[in-house]
Amino acid sequence: MPRPLVDQHTILHPGEAVPTEADAPTYTRTDLEVSEGTAQHLRDKSAPANTSRNYASQRGKFAEWCEEMGRVARPRTTATYVERVAGLIAREMTQNTIRTYMLGVRTWMPEDRRPGTTEERGICADYRKEWGKRNRVRKAPAITEPMLHAMVDTCDLHLPAGLRDRCTLLVGRGALNRRIELADLNIADIEVEDGGVDLWIADAGADPTHQGRWKPGSATVKREYLDRAQSRAQNPRRQVRANRRSAEPHAQ
Template identity: 45%
Template sequence: MEHEAGAEVVDAEVVEEGRLPAAIQPRPAARPVVDRHTILYPGQGLPTEADQPTYTERDLYVSEQTAERLENQSAPKNTSANYQSQRNKFAAWCAGEGRVARPCTTATYVEYVAHLIELGRSPNAINAAMSAIRTWMPEDQKPGTKQARGMLNEYRKTWAKRTAVRKAPPITDELLRAMVATCDLRTIAGRRDRCMLLLGRGALNRRIELADLSIADVAVDDDFVTLHIRSSKTDQEAKGEHTDIPAEDDPLLDPVAAVRDWLTALHHLGVREGAFFRALTSRGTLQNRAVAKERGDYVTGDAINDWVRGRAHKAGAKNWQQITAHGLRRGGAQAIAEAGGDPTKQGRWKPGSAVVKREYLDRAQSRAENPWLKVQAKRSGKPA
């Protein structure tokens, strides 16, 4: 082929008729990106892969602080630690069974639930394990729950038949007085335990609410003690609530005097801030908490239980082994209901709580209307 003088000559490639070089092959059409949830407006084109953004590592990583918040979201530290423990147990079981732990299949999830049932674990414990495992899985690879829930529901029925319901006995006014009387106010531990008993009873505290109290959460004047409960079972978002406990004429049972005595004891120990209830040695000094990495200076709910049970034992309660800090809550709620009051707000139950209605209000009314009371009134000549 001849070219005009001065014209630029470029490389050329001879190709077969009907074929283009690879470098200029037409690009394949971008694949549509749709699923059964896609909604398109009239005239709108199908979204394709070409419309999708290109992500880099920057879009996928979170900071260490954010990762820590995600690990502990909406769960107290003890719950987070329990979840990790449950996940570790599941991973160990999967390794022993030759199964993939994460992400696991629905069959593996169901088989593990059956394994826990065979071990005789409580339904609540199995439910907690199921939740820990499922929330551990990637968001789009969680196992199905229908079969596992069905097995657990059937297991609950047999569990209920062979397991008697054990509720912490209520700490009555009489028992409370006997327990407080064992607190030697000449000792640091005596002042602490009296304060713990009277606040637990007066504010209808759950044990962890007592354990989580800070000095800044407790205010006292001549007429009331006010507790700021930063979070509770019914306040997982930690909005916080205030609960007032009125002063008592009886010095032994007066929460105002008890709080002031304990604050004075804390000051003598050099404590001005931080945890309100502290672990003590047998000599009445502060216990070394260097190894308490989870709670630091804050005691556990189990410690509160131990203090309550110890005082019940010293008071000579026949069923002292069964008594826990929850007995303060139950006993206080029962006393309020029997006096015609509603313990809902004082105990930070949800408004209209079915538990309060069933366990306290209805029971108090039933007792007040007990037909044997009319028989006793007739015998004594008093009006029914």
């Protein structure tokens, strides 16, 4: 008699017969085989070389650990997986290192034999809290307005370095730039408006398009540096004004 094919998720409608092995389709080699072109695509879909090397190293270390512990490496059990995570935590590895390490191990397993990650996430969450408390970095105090004024007052406006430093301080404080954004700014990336300054931040880390973005600046930024850094014809502020004047007749 054919064996029923049911589990805890099976739902039968009124009058419907219980499915058995006799109702299951019969697969042949044709159903399981792919063409040479498809096989090539499957081979080419592998991870980048550096990622593959990293995963191979992690999986090799995991296999060695399993052999020392007398455990089966592949496919391994959830208990083995969790025990390995706990061992990495005991060695005080960083959270990202543990996550990357165990990802390489988990993806090594057959898809239908991969253990759950509920227990792993639980112990990693507790470790994350402990790690944060033990490795918290004390940040530098914020620069207040009096502190900013004191720093700006030290800039000698008779020297190019003083003009540069004053501009950097005011632009950076007004727009809350990162250091790399300030260092990469060119004169042409700054447009002085009547109400303030606009900055063009090129290839910013927070920009997913990596095409640059406009970032509003500070209304308190002085124009001495821009006025003295370039000639009258090249000054961005004058270029903006000239473009606006030329656009006004067309708009009318």
